[in-house]
Amino acid sequence: MMTSPNRTKHNTIKGLLLIAVFFMALFPFIFISETEVEVSEADVSDKPKKVTVEQPKHNVDLPNFIAIADINTRKQQFFDFLKPAIDAENTKLAKLRAQLIDISNTLSSPQTLSAEQQLSLTNLAKIYKVEITADAAVLSQQLLLKVDQIPRELVLVQAANESAWGSSRFARIGLNFFGMWCFKKGCGLVPNGRDSGRNHEVAAFDSLEQMVSRYFHNINTHPAYDLFRTIREQLRDNNLELRPDVLATGLLPYSERGMDYVVEINTMLRHNHRFIKV
Numbered sequence: 001m002m003t004s005p006n007r008t009k010h011n012t013i014k015g016l017l018l019i020a021v022f023f024m025a026l027f028p029f030i031f032i033s034e035t036e037v038e039v040s041e042a043d044v045s046d047k048p049k050k051v052t053v054e055q056p057k058h059n060v061d062l063p064n065f066i067a068i069a070d071i072n073t074r075k076q077q078f079f080d081f082l083k084p085a086i087d088a089e090n091t092k093l094a095k096l097r098a099q100l101i102d103i104s105n106t107l108s109s110p111q112t113l114s115a116e117q118q119l120s121l122t123n124l125a126k127i128y129k130v131e132i133t134a135d136a137a138v139l140s141q142q143l144l145l146k147v148d149q150i151p152r153e154l155v156l157v158q159a160a161n162e163s164a165w166g167s168s169r170f171a172r173i174g175l176n177f178f179g180m181w182c183f184k185k186g187c188g189l190v191p192n193g194r195d196s197g198r199n200h201e202v203a204a205f206d207s208l209e210q211m212v213s214r215y216f217h218n219i220n221t222h223p224a225y226d227l228f229r230t231i232r233e234q235l236r237d238n239n240l241e242l243r244p245d246v247l248a249t250g251l252l253p254y255s256e257r258g259m260d261y262v263v264e265i266n267t268m269l270r271h272n273h274r275f276i277k278v
Helices: 005-025 071-107 115-127 136-146 152-163 169-174 208-221 223-237 244-254 259-271
Strands: 201-203
Touching (some): 071 136, 071 152, 152 244, 208 223
């Protein structure tokens, strides 16, 4: 009996979700990414504390989202503020991916790579942390796993979750909407209540483009997100859309909240669909 295309797609997505569930069971052993979710900045001490007003580490005209009384208006303005930088990064990745596909097609034909294509392959391998091998075909396939887009909806919802809709200290002062860490003294903001002996800071950025680019690079290269990239590759191989809800299962290591975090992201995707699509 012939299998319908819809049933095939359903089975593929179901299989990807089962793979994700398997990795979720292994979550305690998965390396957590260089990100932080800001839960609370409240001082646990009862003693009065001198309040220091922090000046922004950027010159971006950041809207005062928390001052927007109407929730729907606040959401729409938040998403509209970030969309251009996200779309620009996805456009850049689409062009790089098209170049890699051309290289891969050339390698599977009698033709040889041009000097420009060889240089491009080498440069991308360095940027995306792929070991340079003698086999260019293998290298191009490894790069295709990493050089790819992330659905705008998923990026926007993560930004809203991590930054408390743009109201967090890290978003306002450091222009960091994703809680990304850095490890050089002075590279960002020291988290309130940082454990003794820890040296991480929450990175500060100069522009939206810089912040968004760093987020994409983190998801596309960090070992913690191997599952995310595997799910994305399987969707590509089966000519399926990059569904945000399916890909969200690959973000399990993004937060110490684990599965609760993934469920929360998917809930936000459902509740904010109409604002994101505009």
